[in-house]
Amino acid sequence: MADADLTITPIDDSEVEGDETVIVTLVAGAGYSVGSPSSATVTLHDNDQGPPPPQPTVSVAATDPDASEQGPDPATFTLSRSGSMASALTVRYSLGGSAANGIDYQTLPTSVTIPAGAASATVTVTPIDDSQVESDETVVLTLSQDAAYDVGSPNSATVTIHDNDSTPPPAPTADFTANTTSGQAPLTVQFTERSSGSITSRDWNFGDGSSHSSTPSPSHTYNNAGDYTATLKVTGSGGSNSKSLAIHVTAAPPPAPTADFTANNTSGQAPLAVQFTDRSSGSITSRDWDFGDGSSHSSTQSPSHTYNNAGDYTATLTVTGSGGSNSKSLAIHATAPPPPAPTADFTANTTSGQAPLAVQFTDRSSGSITSRDWDFGDGSSHSSTQSPSHTYNNAGDYTATLTVTGSGGSKSKGLAIHVTAAQPPPPDGRTWVSVAASDPRVSGSGDIGVFTISRTGSTAAAVTVRYSLGGTPQNGVDYQTLPGSVTIPAGASSADVKVVPTGPSRWPIDKDVYLMLEQGTGYIVGTPNFATLTIAGNNQPSDTRTWVSVAASVPVASASGAIGVFTISRTASTAAAVTVRYSLGGTPQNGVDYQTLPGSVTIPAGASSADVKVVPTGPSRWPIDKDVYLMLEQGTGYIVGTPNYATLTIAGNNQPADTRTWVSVVASDQRASSSGDIGVFTVSRTGGGTASAVTVRYSLGGTPQNGVDYQTLPGSVTIPAGASSADVKVVPTGPSRWPIDKDVYLMLEQGPGYIVGTPNYTTVTIAGNN
Incomplete structure (x- = not known):
């Protein structure tokens, strides 16, 4: 075997340690020689973790707090940290202030990194140079929290950006007026500019789609109804400014009616009764009569009005229709009645006979009298005696006149005197008769008139003289019945025929009764053979009878809804109702061209008049106007006065408006x-x-x-x-x-x-x- 391993086995403890080394060094020994390398090292790595190291703390300061658009010159924020610098640190922040990021200064991110080994980093604010005139603006940097660091103090800082632009001239101010802002089309508006400041151009927009105008104060006509906005924009080196005005144009209404009327009287003594007759034309919905004397107005079509006091008045008719109103006025002049003059009146014991004729005049005058003058009409001297006697020596026709004078003026009355030459007795011895009005006037209640029939020749026997009567007053109606003859008794030379009224006269003016001698037995009709006496008119306050009259209070009717009206009025008492009869005439037919009228109308108790309405049944059968006549008829309980008839017109079928003469x-x-x-x-x-x-x-x-x-x-x-x-x-x-x-x-x-x-x-x- 050429080698052998030496195993180093770590012992796992819980102690937090750093890395440790084991060094093995060969030492000399028997049987070997120490070569090279003679030593080796192994490292023992600890698997236990100690507490984390402390976090860094960051803060901020404006190390260069001023920036300017000129240059531009930047400003600087410095972000610093404390603690370990072994590694890089990214610090987050937000930007605020009056300056806008990316608009007023170059765009900045929202974080900056402090490199490893460095204690700080900078954020540079670089202004953007614009042409806008501004005040100084600020940039505020505020540190944001993060897990990698703690935010210390100061946690925000501010830098200022200074503007380098100068203030431009101000823009002009637009202003204008209009002479009218509403009315009927076509509406002409005169615009008057009132703008201020330095102006290089103008633009008028009338708001109706028409061409614009650059004239300072133009005139413009709005031809159609509508709501428009007229706008003036003025521009100068400092900019532009506008002003607007609302224009309201309405459609033209139908034409207003035309007021017109007449009056039967425009001047006279008070109380002055005036009958107004409406002659207006056009479409009329209402009428207003102002009589000008402070009395109540009237809406009657053709009213009657009495002016009770003296003065100058203006009567005005205003007619109104859907198209508006129109008025017409008429001057009315009412004068104060003068003080009354005395009334001359007298009688004569005879007014005819043979010359010499002695006449005894008897004064019956009334009123305040300061002097009298009698003119006997035969050239003789006048007399101021109240009731003189005068002898007419020669045959002829004379007028005896009495003039009485007072503070109110003078009045006269005349009386005809007929003087004949003495007639020779007739060859056959017959009697001649003549007549005279010995009391020629019935002047009021209780007064009687007298005809005296005289004879000449023998008076030994009675004689009956026949006569006829005439004149407007009727025998047996207006005066007591006279038989048509009178007897002059034996021994008498005359006899009277007395005219005794049955009541107040039926006429407002004086009316005459005539007596004419008729031929008969035992006499011859001489001269004068007729005479006249007068019954005074009914303008005496004693007349309490009911008189009726008629007037066309609305004198025009038409198929368009206008109704004609006859008004029948009565005088005297209104305590009881009275039914007045009438007849109708004219081209239009009762019950055919207008609704049926019965031929009588009742004036109710308490009322002084009643209306008879003429209501057309449809459009007229004639192209021209036609008249309807109403005539009052005599009846029970009233007397027909004047006017006793009236006329109204039914308009023809082709008349849009009354343009007739x-x-x-x-x-x-x-x-x-x-x-x-x-x-x-x-x-x-x-x-x-x-x-x-x-x-x-x-x-x-x-x-x-x-x-x-x-x-x-x-x-x-x-x-x-x-x-x-x-x-x-x-x-x-x-x-x-x-x-x-x-x-x-x-x-x-x-x-x-x-x-x-x-x-x-x-x-x-x-x-x-x-």
Whole structure:
């Protein structure tokens, strides 16, 4: 055997030891020589582990705390460790502050390694040089915990990055105004720029897709409804700025209705009653009448209003529809009534007879009288005696006139005196008879009128004289029944026929009763053979009877829903109901073209009026307007007054709006006389324009006769092209045939090219011959 092993077997203990060595060295001995190598070493490795060595502690400091974009100049964080440096150590951290990693400075990782054998490592913050103007920014490095080390103090540090950019000029400020920001299309808006600062360019965007504008203060029209945003952007060396404004454009509404109306009277003494007639056109949903005197407003289509006090007022009608409102005004002038003048009145014991005729005048005047003047009409001296006697020595026709004067003015009354020459007795010895109104006026309640029938020749026997009666008042209705004859008793030269009223007059103005002698047995009719006395009108406060009248309070009806209205009114007591009868006429037929009307209407107890409504049954059968007439009829419990009829119009079927010509009449000069004063009716037109002439027909009435008492009028008048009215002149042909005033009536008649409106009639007075 050439060799032998020496085995070293370790003993496993629990002691923590370092590696140990066993060295075997050969020593000289017998039988061998020690060669080389003479020794060898084996290592015993311990399998027991001791406690771990202590961990390093790390901290951080800003060893160069200032950095700048200028250069750039970096800043430095130094991360240090304590303890063993035998191995490398990776330290983790986070970055914060106002500066952004990778934006304001070059990107840094979130850890750094301290090499083996080194006590520290650095983190360099290198600024990024931008052109943005900024304040100083900070970078904060904070150590993060890790199993490989402990975080000591300080655990964070801060460096500052200084900006190297200067502040640029400020951007301009955009500002503007608009003269309007809402309205109906097309809406024109004037924009006015109010921007400030250095501006190099402008851009207007009107928000409706139209072209932009660079004009400082442009005008722009928005043609369509909608909500838009108008924006102005201004740009300068310092940048840009914008301002916007909302523009709201609405669709154009339908047109507003057109207000229009007329009044039958615009001036006069208070209390002044005015009938307004609506002539408005268009689609109307409501009406508002402001009469201008502080009274309540009215929504009635065509109201009547009374101005009780003197003053100047403005009556205004406002009509409203879906398209808006429209107004029209009219001036109303109400004057204070003057102090009343005294009323002249007198009687004569006789008004006719043979010369010399002695007449005893008896003054019956009323009111405050300061002086009297009697003119006997025969050229003799005047008298101021209250009730004088006067003798007419010569045959002729005279007018005795009494003028009474007071603080309120003067009034006169005349009386016709007829003086005949003495008649020779008839050859056959018969009796002559004549008549005179010895009391010619019934002036009020309890007063009577007297006709005196006289005879000449023998009075030995009684004689019965026949007569007939005439005039507007009716025998047995308006005055007590007279038999048609009167007997002059034997021994008497005259007998009276007394006119005794049955009640207040049925008319507002004076009405005459005529007596004419008729031929009979035992006498001859002489002169004068007729006489007249007057029954005063019903404008006396004693008249308590019920009078009814009618007016078209809503004068136009149509198939579009407009209802025409006749209003029947009553005067005097309203304690009981009254049923008023009427008849209907005109082209439209009752029950065919408008809903059936019964021919009577009841005004309820407590009410002063009732309406008769004309409701069209459908579209008109005619292309042009047609009229419906209502005429009051006599009935029980009332008296028919004036106006006793009225007219309303059913619109034709092709009229979108009322553009027709309406005519009306007023007495623009209400009084005429033989002294050169001319009365004037003025016929006016409204609506339909004045481009062409229109001929208006009329009829005349009243006691004075056309062509006899005033110059002949043809029955029509032409309003020339370009004019809105024409006059009809009443020119007396000479002195009046009557001692008292008489009226001429003019009533408009329907004709081609116009419609008769209201007022459709009026009156001019011809002064009496006194």
